[in-house]
Amino acid sequence: MSHSTLSTPTGSGPSSSGPARTDTPALEVRGLGKSFPVGGLFSRDSVRALHGVDLAIGRGEIVALVGESGSGKSTLARCVARLERPSEGSILLDGVDVLKRDRFQASRAFRSQLQMVFQDPFGSLNPAHRIGHFLRRSLAIHGKGGRSETETQARLEQLMDTVGLQADMLDSYPHELSGGQRQRVAIARALAVEPQVILADEPTSMLDVSVRIGVLNLMRRLRDEQGISMLYITHDLASARYLADRTAVMFAGELVEEGESLDLLANPAHPYTQLLVSAVPDPARAGSYDPVRRAELRQAVMASTGCAFDGDPDQACSADRPVRHQVGAPENRHWVRCHLYRPRAGAGGHALAADPAAGAPAPAGPPPSNISRKVSA
Numbered sequence: 001m002s003h004s005t006l007s008t009p010t011g012s013g014p015s016s017s018g019p020a021r022t023d024t025p026a027l028e029v030r031g032l033g034k035s036f037p038v039g040g041l042f043s044r045d046s047v048r049a050l051h052g053v054d055l056a057i058g059r060g061e062i063v064a065l066v067g068e069s070g071s072g073k074s075t076l077a078r079c080v081a082r083l084e085r086p087s088e089g090s091i092l093l094d095g096v097d098v099l100k101r102d103r104f105q106a107s108r109a110f111r112s113q114l115q116m117v118f119q120d121p122f123g124s125l126n127p128a129h130r131i132g133h134f135l136r137r138s139l140a141i142h143g144k145g146g147r148s149e150t151e152t153q154a155r156l157e158q159l160m161d162t163v164g165l166q167a168d169m170l171d172s173y174p175h176e177l178s179g180g181q182r183q184r185v186a187i188a189r190a191l192a193v194e195p196q197v198i199l200a201d202e203p204t205s206m207l208d209v210s211v212r213i214g215v216l217n218l219m220r221r222l223r224d225e226q227g228i229s230m231l232y233i234t235h236d237l238a239s240a241r242y243l244a245d246r247t248a249v250m251f252a253g254e255l256v257e258e259g260e261s262l263d264l265l266a267n268p269a270h271p272y273t274q275l276l277v278s279a280v281p282d283p284a285r286a287g288s289y290d291p292v293r294r295a296e297l298r299q300a301v302m303a304s305t306g307c308a309f310d311g312d313p314d315q316a317c318s319a320d321r322p323v324r325h326q327v328g329a330p331e332n333r334h335w336v337r338c339h340l341y342r343p344r345a346g347a348g349g350h351a352l353a354a355d356p357a358a359g360a361p362a363p364a365g366p367p368p369s370n371i372s373r374k375v376s377a
């Protein structure tokens, strides 16, 4: 099955099932920002990779974070995983502000709540060790091993079974496994810790198209059967639609649109989301894909650190952060942050009162670069 044409099977896709959710999100980021110093030791220049990101993931929920290269997805993942210290904002795991709790680095408690699965299944497993070693080590570090060798072995076999691998592969070396099998081992290693949240940064992008669907199905099963919450980072909208309950769109370090995946991808409101959606082959939209138009838009987007869709130089985009507007019915939890957004008559679309950015001036930080030619969406 082609990855780009994944469809959602009736009744088993996003939003269909999962355990009961409580009000406290499993993971929440509030006002997250990250700037990197650039230009050498004495330079005061910085690149603003993230700005004012608010995102919440419920229990047993998968949220996809989509955006093109350089939009800030990995920086967000690295900040949430405590591999990078955010410049501002907070990260709450199960309601607890982890930046206050573990001020300098991630604690073992944090690691046992949140695990990461990386893009590269080839680089994340040391070739000198057998598969059993990686899983045993995770169990031991987090005190999840059994009281006896028999119990530990049973747990290892159970983990292998959960991710769809044969128990005899515990004795294999990474090079003896396929890419898809290695990514399953990486997921088993994360599961050994019994985390509440898995942060998966492009977990299928280096895999053969034919095995991607298996890994996506495994992730879906872990959500449905174990209630694990996931932040699924990808540039592939088709897999976001297939897997994620909700999708958030990142552009130039900011979330510009978010909603139930099926609704957001069927009715993209932000011109950047429309641009991304236009690249997904879809027989239902035959004829709507204009490669020249898309190339123009993409060029402008890639050349900009500000908003490339601001057609009017006096327009407020570069000066004022747009407020969030609800898109369509409230149950779709769909909002967009764009000055150009005009709701269809009678389709909802008021500014969201709770938006912390409502009426706020643009935050301090490096000004958006002036791109030579702005495009209107």
Ligand SMILES: Nc1ncnc2c1ncn2[C@@H]1O[C@H](COP(=O)(O)OP(=O)(O)OP(=O)(O)O)[C@@H](O)[C@H]1O
Residues within 6 Å of the ligand: 036, 037, 038, 047, 048, 049, 067, 068, 069, 070, 071, 072, 073, 074, 075, 076
């Ligand atoms: N360590 C760093 N120092 C300076 N700038 C950085 C650093 N890490 C990221 N950036 C910048 O931050 C911005 C966001 O990068 P990031 O890697 O998060 O994007 P991304 O959406 O994950 O892209 P990709 O899909 O290619 O990984 C980019 O402009 C990038 O150049």
